[in-house]
Amino acid sequence: MNATLRHAAWVLRGNPVTTLAAAGALAMIVVALLSPWITPFDPVASNVSNALQPPSWTHWAGTDQLGRDIFSRLIAAARLDLAIAASAVGLSFAAGAVIGSFCGYRGGRLDRAVGRMVDVLMAFPLFVLAMALVAALGNRVENIIIATAIINLPFYIRFARAEVNVRRNAGWVEAARAGGDGHASIVLRFLLPNILPNMAVQISLNLGWAILNAAGLSFLGLGVQAPTPEWGIMVAEGARFISTGQWWLVTFPGLALMLAVLCFNLLGDGLRDILDPRMRT
Template sequence: MSALAEKPAAQAQSAAGLSATLRHARYVVRENPVTALSFGLFVLFLVSAVFGPWLVPHDPLASNTSAALQAPSARYWFGTDQLGRDIFSRVVVATRLDMWIATASVALVFVMGGLAGVAAGYYGGWIDRVVGRVSDTIMAFPLFVLAMGIVAALGNTVTNIIIATAIVNFPLYARLARSEANIRRDAGFVHAARLSGNSEPRILFTQVLPNVMPLMMVQMSLTMGYAILNAAGLSFIGLGVRPPMPEWGIMVAEGAAFIVSGEWWIALFPGLTLMLAVFCFNLLGDGLRDIVDPQRRT
């Protein structure tokens, strides 16, 4: 019953909050064209991830040996690889897989790291110590080597790449959430919620967590780029995604062998796209930080 009563208030609040946020977003984009550029790039990546297979001019998997290793031309915009597959089509179609790995791993670590961190920051004590030591242990390894190890141990699948990427990012999320929750632990509104008769877990979820979310969203955007790079890196060294599936990392790995013989385009274009994707998410994170940063809300 009480949940029913909370709903309209929550809706009204989110509606008011949303329109204010939108107004502020417009202001930030106008003030900072680079953020607008990154939003544009993001939309472009989103479109190719969703509609890629229907938009591309060639079948990304169909080999055509008569057209192998052709330089970029009007017919093959990014050229063709050693099996005559169209690199442009493969780059576009690969967006979906790379985005899926990045999104899923970031979502996973957001839930795991966010919850662990908020609980550690709010309760302190042994939860804090356990979360802190687990984070330290993960941070003690070179992160990419750790990810390699996890994928090698768990098995060579896309799911395991997602899990490995999530694990190596865990400390970033846990520590951020911990510090944000920790400074709010003794805030006046948390005491007030206790006086209203809220139980501790309830305060954690309804009072503290929503206030930690904005910064976590920024962190998500910033780690998206890293997650894409990590997935591509794992594929590059032959872990995770297997040929002939189009994926940026593998494509760079395959093309690397041909650079010496002058076929630069095979590695260049997927690499460039990868760079652009990481670039886009990092800028997006900067823009988001400006949007949620109350200092900028004059």
């Protein structure tokens, strides 16, 4: 474990960008976790007399059309957006890794059938598919998660399949069979742990995309509903005030989104270096 930490420290020293991204992602997660206790104002309490105030020392990001503190809303929204993204990615990762690994290991008819299904799924414009799913299932947080998970699934299946496929003839897989492991046990205990490092990169990249996706659905009114603080809704509501010069309503949620996506994407590359045991000596 110590070696892992030392290795992580070494990688981070050599990659200032990754370090920054990791710090950013970590800060965002901490803020999201603590958000109910650290918002300076109640994120949903409106105060019309104080509406549309530009950023000041009291209201760092200004107030919106109902006089709610935008900074507090950003913090509260981080919790919801990250939770949606993390659950969606977690779901699709778990399902995709297992399905993809078995396909890659078994090959043959099962593999071809699943492969075609994945192709069909990916042939849809994925965001439109997500919209349709939410519209059909209903405007609830669970459904946003499910929709986001489904449109992420093909990537995990393909990825896991390819990664397992190159390893299934490795000597250590044969050795495992000689050592008394059946096929299921080989996939779950040998192959899956070995493809995890590479999957982790995909997870990090996908987290950013999932955040964007959740926010996009809400922006279109298909996700989380209005009073709830959520970055997508905040952008949507703020957009009406751009023309009248109240830029802060839309700028700050937009920046928060951009930062989140950027951090997770940049972290992806760094993660690969840290988790690959071959890089450790």
